[in-house]
Amino acid sequence: MITTTHLYKTFSGVRALDDVSLSVPEGEIFGVVGTSGAGKSTLIRTLNGLEKPDSGTVEVAGRTITALTGEALRDARHDIGMIFQHFNLLSRRTAAGNVSLALEAQGVSRRERTARVGEILDLVGLGDKAHAYPSELSGGQKQRVGIARALATSPRVLLSDEATSALDPETTLSILDLLRTLNRELGLTVLLITHEMDVVKGVCSSAALMEHGRVVETGRLHDLLRTPGSVIARQLFPLGDVPAVGSGTVVDVTFTGLSATEPVITRLARHHTADVGLLGAAIETINGVQTGRTRLEIPAAADTAAVLADLRSQGLVVEEVSRA
Numbered sequence: 001m002i003t004t005t006h007l008y009k010t011f012s013g014v015r016a017l018d019d020v021s022l023s024v025p026e027g028e029i030f031g032v033v034g035t036s037g038a039g040k041s042t043l044i045r046t047l048n049g050l051e052k053p054d055s056g057t058v059e060v061a062g063r064t065i066t067a068l069t070g071e072a073l074r075d076a077r078h079d080i081g082m083i084f085q086h087f088n089l090l091s092r093r094t095a096a097g098n099v100s101l102a103l104e105a106q107g108v109s110r111r112e113r114t115a116r117v118g119e120i121l122d123l124v125g126l127g128d129k130a131h132a133y134p135s136e137l138s139g140g141q142k143q144r145v146g147i148a149r150a151l152a153t154s155p156r157v158l159l160s161d162e163a164t165s166a167l168d169p170e171t172t173l174s175i176l177d178l179l180r181t182l183n184r185e186l187g188l189t190v191l192l193i194t195h196e197m198d199v200v201k202g203v204c205s206s207a208a209l210m211e212h213g214r215v216v217e218t219g220r221l222h223d224l225l226r227t228p229g230s231v232i233a234r235q236l237f238p239l240g241d242v243p244a245v246g247s248g249t250v251v252d253v254t255f256t257g258l259s260a261t262e263p264v265i266t267r268l269a270r271h272h273t274a275d276v277g278l279l280g281a282a283i284e285t286i287n288g289v290q291t292g293r294t295r296l297e298i299p300a301a302a303d304t305a306a307v308l309a310d311l312r313s314q315g316l317v318v319e320e321v322s323r324a
């Protein structure tokens with residue numbers, strides 16, 4: 001649904017996009033993460049043609065955005081909704097007036113607009129706020145208006161630029177819930193940029209990590225969790241710094257779809273008479289699947305190779321963090 005091929009963009013010597021090739025299948029919720037200045041906003045702006053890359057192509061919903069200008073680009077943008085961190089609502093228009101804007105630009109009749117705006121405000125749970133002005137709405141309600149506005153033209157793709165960053169945790173959850181519902185019920189493909197790993201955990205099925213304009217890692221979350229060395233997996237499961245303890249080998253073990261870590265430790269103790277130390281553990285629900293990561297210390301006296309082989313034979317992902 002979204003494909004970028006070898007995108008480059010430089011701003012006065014700063015390479016904001018450096019050979020970015022990404023592919024987001026239809027119906028996916030795809031997260032783009034990365035530190036400040038990594039190029040995330042530049043990327044999202046190239047997707048709806050707000051920014052022209054120096055080279056490379058962008059295809060969204062079957063149209064080559066990078067080849068379009070003027071009317072054709074405006075037309076293609078009806079397939080691409082966008083929501084923003086600070087909502088970007090017109091303060092002098094009501095919720096309904098804000099949602100109606102894109103339809104007015106499209107020349108949709110007043111009667112059709114009224115029906116569509118009512119329908120879409122109901123969809124985002126704001127049916128009773130049609131006549132409220134942005135100043136009369138909470139942050140979460142403003143973002144719902146932003147989402148309704150983005151959906152007014154029935155886009156196939158929704159781009160979200162830090163849409164929950166200005167919201168409190170509870171409101172963030174309700175907006176993520178709404179995005180999930182829209183994804184499921186409308187088949188909407190969502191690409192969101194965020195600096196919050198909780199957002200990635202909460203809604204994304206896939207993610208990409210950007211650094212200095214480059215995509216340095218990308219994939220489905222469950223595959224990344226099984227990829228030793230994955231930075232995204234580590235950020236999803238922050239186990240902290242490796243403590244300078246003992247003389248054993250420290251490993252991170254990832255379980256998917258299992259919650260209990262204890263059987264693994266007791267099994268090791270039983271089979272290898274190894275007194276394995278538990279240095280850290282985190283359990284998270286990712287895409288509805290309970291996933292856990294533990295940090296274990298295998299004592300120097302144990303047969304480390306045999307312990308690692310045993311863990312791997314159980315289908316666990318084992319990553320050596322430090323070796324005895």
Ligand SMILES: Nc1ncnc2c1ncn2[C@@H]1O[C@H](COP(=O)(O)OP(=O)(O)OP(=O)(O)O)[C@@H](O)[C@H]1O
Pocket residue numbers: 011012014015016034035036037038039040041042043
């Ligand atoms: N219009 C512009 N003019 C000059 N430099 C720009 C412009 N837009 C982006 N840049 C530079 O390009 C780089 C990437 O910026 P971008 O805003 O895409 O990063 P980001 O990952 O979205 O960061 P943040 O999370 O802080 O928004 C930065 O070094 C930024 O200063």
